[in-house]
Amino acid sequence: MKCGYFDADNREYVITTPKTPVKWINYLGTLAFGGLIDQTGGMLLCKGDPAHNRITKYIPQLPDADFRGSTLYVRVKNQEGGYDVCSPYFTPSLSALDEYRCHVGTGYQRIVSRKEGLVFDSLFFVPPQIPVVIWRIRVKNVSRTPANVDLIPVVEYTHFDALKQFTNADWVPQTMQSRAQQVGENGMALLQYAFMRQETAVNFLASRRGVSSFESDRKRFLGNEGYGTWRLPAALSQAELSCTEVRRGDNIGALMLHLGELMEGEEKERVVLVGQCAPGEVQPLVERLGTAEAVQTEFAKLLQSWEKMLSVYQCRTPEETVNIMVNLNNPRQCHTTLNWSRYLSLYQLGLGARGMGVRDSAQDSMGAVSLVPDHVKDLLRKLLSVQRKDGSAMHQFYPATMEANEGDSRESKEGKHVYGDDHLWLILAVCSYLKETG
Numbered sequence: 001m002k003c004g005y006f007d008a009d010n011r012e013y014v015i016t017t018p019k020t021p022v023k024w025i026n027y028l029g030t031l032a033f034g035g036l037i038d039q040t041g042g043m044l045l046c047k048g049d050p051a052h053n054r055i056t057k058y059i060p061q062l063p064d065a066d067f068r069g070s071t072l073y074v075r076v077k078n079q080e081g082g083y084d085v086c087s088p089y090f091t092p093s094l095s096a097l098d099e100y101r102c103h104v105g106t107g108y109q110r111i112v113s114r115k116e117g118l119v120f121d122s123l124f125f126v127p128p129q130i131p132v133v134i135w136r137i138r139v140k141n142v143s144r145t146p147a148n149v150d151l152i153p154v155v156e157y158t159h160f161d162a163l164k165q166f167t168n169a170d171w172v173p174q175t176m177q178s179r180a181q182q183v184g185e186n187g188m189a190l191l192q193y194a195f196m197r198q199e200t201a202v203n204f205l206a207s208r209r210g211v212s213s214f215e216s217d218r219k220r221f222l223g224n225e226g227y228g229t230w231r232l233p234a235a236l237s238q239a240e241l242s243c244t245e246v247r248r249g250d251n252i253g254a255l256m257l258h259l260g261e262l263m264e265g266e267e268k269e270r271v272v273l274v275g276q277c278a279p280g281e282v283q284p285l286v287e288r289l290g291t292a293e294a295v296q297t298e299f300a301k302l303l304q305s306w307e308k309m310l311s312v313y314q315c316r317t318p319e320e321t322v323n324i325m326v327n328l329n330n331p332r333q334c335h336t337t338l339n340w341s342r343y344l345s346l347y348q349l350g351l352g353a354r355g356m357g358v359r360d361s362a363q364d365s366m367g368a369v370s371l372v373p374d375h376v377k378d379l380l381r382k383l384l385s386v387q388r389k390d391g392s393a394m395h396q397f398y399p400a401t402m403e404a405n406e407g408d409s410r411e412s413k414e415g416k417h418v419y420g421d422d423h424l425w426l427i428l429a430v431c432s433y434l435k436e437t438g
Contacts, residue, residue, distance in 0.1 A: 001021065002016075003015055003016065003017055003020050003021075003024070004016045004017075004102075006324055007103075008320065008323070008324055008328075010103070010105070011105065011106050011306075011310075011328050012103045012104055012105045013103075013104040014101055014102070014103055014104070015039050015101065015102040015104065016100065016101060017100065018039060018040050018089065018090035018091070018097070018100050018102070019064075019090075020039055022064075022346070023038040023039065023040070023042075023060070023064060023346060024038060024039040024102070024104070025037065025038050025039075025345070025346060026038075026104045026105075026108075026109050027107075027336050027339070027340065028043070028045075028107060028108070028109065028124060028125060028126045028133060029107070029126030029133075030126075030339045031046075031048065031049070031339045031340060031343075031399060032047070032048065032129075032131070033045075033046075033047045033048075033126060033130075033131035033132070033275070033276070034046075034126050034339075035050070035055075035056075035344065036058075036344065036345070036346075037109045037124055038068070039089075039102040039104075039111075040068075040071075040087075040089045040090050040091040041070060041071050041072060041087075041089035041091075041111060041122065041124075042058055042067070042068035042069040042070055042071065042091070043056055043058065043069045043070040043124070043133065043155070043274070044056055044058035044068075044069050044344070044350075045069075045133065045274065046162075046344070046350070047131055047201075047276045048399060048400045049398055049399050049400030049401070050162060050343060050344045050350030050351075051161075051162050051163065051350055051351055051352035051355070051398060051400075052160065052161065052162075052352070052398060052400040052401060053160050053201070053276075053400055054158050054159075054160060054161075054162040054165075054350070055157065055158070055160075055203050055274075055276055056069040056070060056155055056156060056157060056158060056274075057069060057156045057157060057158035057165065060346045060349060064091070065091055065092065065094060066091070066092060066230065067091065067092040067154075067156070067230035068091075069155065069156060070153070070154065070155045070156070070274070071087055071089060071091065071092060071153075071154050071230075072087060072088060072089060072120075072122065072137065072151065072152070072153050072154070073085055073086070073087055073093070073151075073152040073153075073154065073233070073236060074086055074087070074088055074118070074120065074139070074149065074150070074151060074152075075149075075150045075152070075236055076116075076118070076147050076148065076149055076150075077147075077148040082237070083150075083236065083237065085232055085236050086115055088111070088113045088115065088120035088122070089111055089113070089122070090113075092229075092230040092231050093231055093232065094231060095115065096115075097113045097114065097115050098113075098114045098115055098116070099112075099113055099114035099119075100112075100113045100114075101113070106303075106306040106310075106328075106332060107125060107126070107302050107305075107306060108123065108124060108125035108299070108302065109123075109124045109125070110122065110123045110124070111124075114142070116143070117141060117142055117143025117145065117147065118139055118140070118141060118142070118143070118147060118149065118262075119139070119140045119142055120137070120138070120139055121137075121138040121139075121140070122135065122136065122137050122138075123135070123136040123295075123299070125298075125299060125302055126302075127289070127298035127299075127301060127302060128298075128301055128302060128305050130275075130285075130289070130298070131275050131276055131277055132273050132274065132275030132277075132285060132289060133273065133274040133275060134271065134273060134289060134295055134298060134299075135153065135271070135272040135273065135274060136269065136270075136271050136272075136292075136295050137151055137153070137269065137270050137271075137272065138267055138268070138269045139151070139259060139262065139267065139268055139269075140262070140265075140266070140267035141262035141263065141264055141265065141266050141267075142264075142265070143264065144264050145264075146261050146262065146263050146264070147261070147262050148260065148261045148262075149259040149260070149261075149262055149268075150256060150257065150258050150259065151257040151259060151270055152236065152241075152254055152255065152256055152257070153205065153207075153254070153255055153257070153272045154221075154252060154253065154254045155205050155252065155253045155274055156218065156250070156251075156252045156253075157176065157192045157203055157251045157252065157253070159172045159175065159176065159194060160194055160197065160201075162350065162351050162352065163351045163352045166351075173248055173249050173250065174248050175194040175195050175196065175248075176192070176193075176194060176246075176248060176249065176250070176251045177192070177193060177194075177195055177198070177246065177247050177248065177251070178190060178191060178192045178193075178216035178245055178246050178251050178253070179191050179245045180214055180216075180243070180245055181282060181283065183206060183208055183283055183286045183287060183290075184208060184209065184287065185209075186209055186210060186211060186212075187206070187207055187208040187209050187210075187211055187286065187287075187290065188206060188207065188211040188214060188255065189204045189205070189206035189273075189282050189283065189286050190204060190205045190206065190214050190216060190253045190254075190255065191203070191204050191279070191282065192204065192205075192216065192251050192253060198279070199279065200278060201276055201277070201278065202276065202277070202278070202279050202282065203253075203274075203275070203276045204253075204273070204274070204275055204276070204277075204282050204286075205253030205254075205255060205272065205273070205274055206255075206272070206273045206274075206282070206286045206290070207255055207257060207270060207271060207272050207273070207286075207290060208271065208286055208287060208290025208291065209270075209290070210257050210258060210259075210270060211255050211256065211257060212240060212256045212257075212258055213240035213241040213242070213243050213255075213256040214241055214243055214253070214254060214255050214256065215235060215241040215242055215243070215244060215252065215253075215254040216244055216245060216246045216251055216252060216253060216254075217242070217244045217246040217249065217250075217251075217252070218249070218250035218251070218252045219249065219250065220235065220242050220244055221233050221234075221235045221241070221252055221254055222234060222235070223235055235254075240256055241254060241255075241256050253274075255272070257270050257272075269292055271289070271290050271291065271292065271294075271295055273285070273286055273289060273290060309331065309335065309371045309372065310327065310328065310331055310332075310371075312331075312370050312371055313327075313331075313370060314327050315327060331368075331371055333367075334364070334367035334368040334371065335368055335371060335372065337360075337364040337367065337368075338361075338364045338365065338367070338368040338372070338375065338376070338379065341356040341357055341360045341361045341364055342356075342357060342360055343355060343356050352398070354396050354407065355396040355397050355398040355399070355403075355404075355405075356396060356397055356398070356399055357395065357396050357407075358383055358386060358393050358394060358395055358396060358397065358404075358422045358425070358426075359395070359419065359421060359422045359425050361379060361382075361383055362380075362383055362422075362425035362426055362428065362429040363425060363429070364379075365379050365380060365383075365429045365432070365433065366428065366429055366432040369432055369433050369436045369437075370436055373433070373436060373437050376433055377433065377437075380426075380429060380430060380433060382397070382399070382402065383426055383429070384426060384430075385402065386402070386404040387423060387426060391423055392416075392418045392422070392423050393418075393419075393422040393423040393426060394406060394407075394422070395407030395408075395418075395419050395422055406418060406419075407419065
């Protein structure tokens with residue numbers, strides 16, 4: 001089964017079907033703020049630690065057709081006065097698309113699709129050092145018929161304690177709250193938080209302009225007393241969303257963005273932001289980043305940061321596939337494992353069972369030391385801090401709290417709870433850093 005092709009000039013892998021054998025993920029940002037995004041626009045985001053500060057509810061074990069974490073609905077007014085609804089990322093509406101491409105880039109994802117004369121172009125990325133996903137959405141009418149178009153970006157939130165979301169169905173829903181905050185004349189930030197963090201860390205879904213209504217209650221959004229589906233939420237049959245600020249229960253964020261009528265050849269754009277910060281920082285952040293000019297500036301910074309990293313070493317061989325592997329895929333993989341260390345993926349789910357591996361992270365640092373030596377230095381300090389007085393090391397740690405433990409060795413009823421090689425990799429990692437930096 002052929003799913004796509006490499007675009008060496010743009011450093012992308014281009015997926016040409018949304019129905020890949022398994023979800024195809026890319027990583028946005030870093031462990032400081034970021035996560036993964038799949039080829040159908042589902043995002044799993046966290047800040048600092050996916051177990052202790054998770055933001056979106058992305059459940060990998062659900063069927064591939066289901067909603068996971070985030071999506072975009074598009075609705076077009078039809079001749080009967082109702083709406084035709086689809087998702088330009090294929091899921092969860094499962095509407096057939098006339099064209100589909102997912103550009104898996106260096107720290108960004110771009111999904112381009114076409115349906116019935118409308119072309120949708122969505123760009124996702126995390127600007128360097130800023131705790132927000134910029135989600136730029138463009139719609140162009142390539143038909144001869146005018147189209148009245150609305151955009152409805154949606155995210156579903158999880159409790160910040162990721163595992164507790166699944167193990168305490170009594171208390172967790174009672175902590176989840178949402179409230180709307182006006183931004184400018186017609187912009188909005190829909191804030192979400194567990195009540196004990198409302199003064200320190202709030203999640204938000206925001207757009208600087210054109211927000212006519214919102215929804216934060218999943219039950220209301222899906223409709224039919226909660227028995228509605230993500231495939232066609234009942235709320236999208238109404239002119240506006242309910243503007244409910246939910247005080248408990250299953251929290252989502254959904255914004256109604258009216259693009260209005262698009263004539264033949266006309267293109268319109270909206271910028272959506274998803275992030276986490278202190279309450280007082282939300283509005284300035286949205287005002288600063290919520291413009292087309294800001295998106296271009298921040299995206300250029302991201303590309304420049306990758307250009308700087310990748311230019312450390314480049315080879316030229318007669319075999320183009322070798323060039324792609326050595327110049328792009330290998331350093332990109334090293335950067336990814338340095339940040340996530342098998343902690344967060346579709347296989348290690350970042351729910352707190354293991355954290356970041358000491359041995360793994362030491363090995364990761366050796367692969368990335370030429371790319372980002374300062375980052376490696378910070379990681380080595382953390383690794384050395386979980387080494388014990390007798391020279392052995394803990395097996396894994398949680399980056400948000402720096403709690404550490406001996407991993408599966410604790411299951412042994414005899415002898416010392418320790419892995420025989422964790423501490424040895426610390427020596428090799430430090431030597432590698434010194435050789436590279438002097």
